[in-house]
Amino acid sequence: MPEGFVPYTIFYALDIDTNNIVGQASVRHELNDYLNFRGGHIGYYVCPNQRKKGFGTEMLNEALRFCKELNLNKVLVTCDETNIGSNKIILNNYGILDSKDIDSDGVNFNRYWINI
Secondary structure, three states, X not given: OOOOOOOEEEEEEEEOOOOEEEEEEEEEOOOOHHHHHHHEOEEEEEOHHHOOOOHHHHHXXXXXXXXXXXXXXXXXXXXXXXXXXXXXXXXXXOOEEEEEEEOOOOOEEEEEEEEO
């Protein structure tokens, strides 16, 4: 791995009714200093026209199942404080707010831990 990177796996979410990709999730197998503060174990993205349909909650749930296969007992997920949808997705997956912080760009964000 290049310096500063960690092993990760990318998943794509497929809407089986339309056969279209609706989002993606990245699972980082471990955390470095930066990811332990801001990025977390899991990052996800839902296509704008597919939001508010439950895809994000299901994508995070599936990513957590994969984390369990990696023998992770607890995972960190972060999101911007103003991203109401992402905060709800994390809470729907039993995220526990750990802290509210500000990153190096001055963006307020929330740090959640999820026990698996």
